[in-house]
Structure formats: C-alpha cells, structure tokens
Amino acid sequence: MRISRHQLKKLVESFLSEKKSTTKVKCPKCGTVNEAGIDKCKNCKHDYDSKFDGRSWTEVKNENRLYHLFEQAAKFICPKPAKSVELNTVNRDRGIKASHIKYGPLNLNDEDYWKEYAKKWGTTAEVAKKSNCGNCVAFDISPQMKDCMPGDTSDGEGHLGYCWMHHFKCHSARTCNTWAKGGPIKEDEKSTDWFEGAKDAALFNRSHKKYLERKENE
Ligand code: SF4
Ligand SMILES: [Zn+2]
Numbered sequence: 540m541r542i543s544r545h546q547l548k549k550l551v552e553s554f555l556s557e558k559k560s561t562t563k564v565k566c567p568k569c570g571t572v573n574e575a576g577i578d579k580c581k582n583c584k585h586d587y588d589s590k591f592d593g594r595s596w597t598e599v600k601n602e603n604r605l606y607h608l609f610e611q612a613a614k615f616i617c618p619k620p621a622k623s624v625e626l627n628t629v630n631r632d633r634g635i636k637a638s639h640i641k642y643g644p645l646n647l648n649d650e651d652y653w654k655e656y657a658k659k660w661g662t663t664a665e666v667a668k669k670s671n672c673g674n675c676v677a678f679d680i681s682p683q684m685k686d687c688m689p690g691d692t693s694d695g696e697g698h699l700g701y702c703w704m705h706h707f708k709c710h711s712a713r714t715c716n717t718w719a720k721g722g723p724i725k726e727d728e729k730s731t732d733w734f735e736g737a738k739d740a741a742l743f744n745r746s747h748k749k750y751l752e753r754k755e756n757e
Contacts, residue, residue, distance in 0.1 A: 562575045562598055562599070563575060563598070563599040564577070564587075564596050564597065564598055564599065565596065565597045565598075565599050566580040566582065566583065566585055566591075566596065567585070567590060567591040567592070567594035567595055567596055567597070568580065568583050568585040568591040568592075569582050569583040569585065571583070572599055616734075616742070617684075617686075617687030618687065618701060618703075618706060618734070618737075618741035618742070619741060619742055619743065619744065620701075620706045620707050620708070620741075620747075621684070621687040621688050621701050621708060622687060622689070626706075626744075626745075626746065627707045627708055628707075629746040629747075629748075630705060630706045630707035630746055630747045630748075631707040631708070631709075633705070633746065633747065633748050634702075634705045634707060634709075634715060638716075639716055639717065640705060640715045640716055640717060641656075641715055641716050642705070642709065642713060642714075642715040643713055643714070643715070644713065647696055647712055647713070650664060653667055653668055656714060656716075659716065667714075668712075668714075670714060670718050670720070671711060671712055671713060671714040671718070672700065672702065672709045672710060672711050672712070672713055672714055672715070672718075673697060673698075673700075673711030673712065673722075673723060674720065674722050674723060675702075675714070675718050675719060675720075675721075675722045675723070676719045676720060676721035676722040676724075677702050677703040677704040677705075677717075677719070677722065677724075677733070678700040678701075678702060678709065678711070678722045678723040678724060679700050679701040679702075679703060679723070679724040679730050679733060680698065680700040680723050680724065680725060681724055681725055681726055681727050681729065681730035682727055683727045683730055683731075684700065684701050684724075684730050687701070688701070688708060692708075696710070696712045697710055697711035697712040698710070698711050699711075700723060700724075703724075703733045703736075703737050703741075704717055705717075705747060706737075706740055706741065706747040707747075711723075
C-alpha cells in the first residue's frame with residue numbers, strides 16, 4: 540500500500556481525533572465504563588484521580604477503532620494503475636485497441652477519429668469533441684486522486700484524470716466509446732464512492748483485462 544505524505548498526514552490527524560473521541564475509562568472500584576474526561580465515576584462516584592485497592596483506572600480499547608481506521612485508510616489508497624506506469628500503459632493500450640472502448644485520438648487533431656466518433660452520436664465532429672473525458676462521469680480529478688498521480692498532470696491541451704471505467708490515466712481532451720455524461724469527479728467523497736464500487740479492479744495487481752477475465756471465470 541502506497542499513500543502520499545498529504546494522505547498520511549490526514550490519516551494521522553484522523554487517528555488522533557478518533558483516539559480522543561473514543562477512548563473510555565473503566566472505574567477500578569465498580570468496573571463501570573465511563574466517558575473520557577470525567578472527574579468521578581458516574582456510578583460509584585469514585586475519584587478519577589485515585590486508585591482503588593491498588594488498582595488504577597484503565598483505558599478501554601474501542602473495538603471499532605481499528606475498523607474505523609481501516610475504513611479511513613481505505614479512502615486514501617490509490618488505484619494501482621494511477622501509481623504504476625506499467626499497469627497504466629497496459630490498461631491504456633487495451634482502451635485504445637478494444638472496439639467497444641477506442642480511447643483516442645492519439646493526435647487530438649485527428650479529424651478521422653472525431654468523425655467516426657461523431658457517427659456514433661449522430662452528430663458532427665465539432666459537437667462530438669465536446670463529449671470528452673473532461674466531462675465524463677468516470678473521470679476523476681478530485682484532490683485525493685491528484686495526490687495519487689505523480690508528476691505533471693496537465694499540458695497545453697488539457698489535464699489527466701483517472702478513468703474509473705477502464706482504469707488508466709486518461710486525458711480531458713480525449714474520449715472513448717463508453718463516455719457518459721455527469722463528470723468530472725471533483726470531490727474526494729465522490730472519488731471514494733467510485734473507489735468503493737471499483738475497489739477490486741483498482742487494487743488488482745494485473746491488467747484490467749486480466750481482472751475482467753478472472754471475474755468471468757469466477
Ligand atoms: S470512460 Fe470516460 S473517462 Fe474513461 S476513457 Fe472513456 S471517456 Fe474517458
Ligand atoms: Zn465506580
């Protein structure tokens with residue numbers, strides 16, 4: 540699991556606030572579990588500052604704390620292809636070749652690509668160009684996703700984002716046959732929802748194609 544420093548900082552902060560809000564204390568005299576920060580036991584009024592029969596107040600571990608933390612951490616895990624050049628390349632090449640995807644065009648001025656794409660929508664190339672990754676429902680440019688993508692993510696023609704449908708970094712000015720309106724994904728919360736929905740694929744160590752094959756055989 541690789542997380543960025545920014546994500547780690549958020550994780551530590553949430554750990555600290557979680558710890559503060561969920562730690563409970565057990566009375567050494569009557570065994571009642573009290574909220575943290577009390578002066579006396581709510582049951583027997585035993586003083587928080589004193590021991591009883593040589594026994595001290597003890598902290599009660601919140602069973603759910605680790606689970607919560609795990610959930611928090613899961614939010615910050617990056618999809619593997621966003622971090623791995625190799626996985627990203629394999630998935631992108633599949634996106635270019637697969638006839639139901641046809642990600643492109645490689646050269647943004649490739650009018651033939653746009654004409655072909657426009658046919659699918661029964662419109663002109665100029666109009667078709669406006670249905671691109673940049674406004675696709677699966678295009679993730681949330682702050683947490685930006686943290687997942689090392690290096691420069693924009694050029695003169697647009698910017699990169701993560702495609703939750705085909706699992707590679709795609710470019711806002713390009714498009715594909717499975718484009719759907721409703722994007723881009725700008726908020727961390729929405730990004731996490733997509734992560735939850737596509738977690739298995741996003742964390743799979745091999746190509747998206749292999750992932751789909753495995754799913755089919757299950
Ligand atoms: S599904 Fe959307 S974001 Fe992914 S490559 Fe196609 S147009 Fe781009
Ligand atoms: Zn007590």
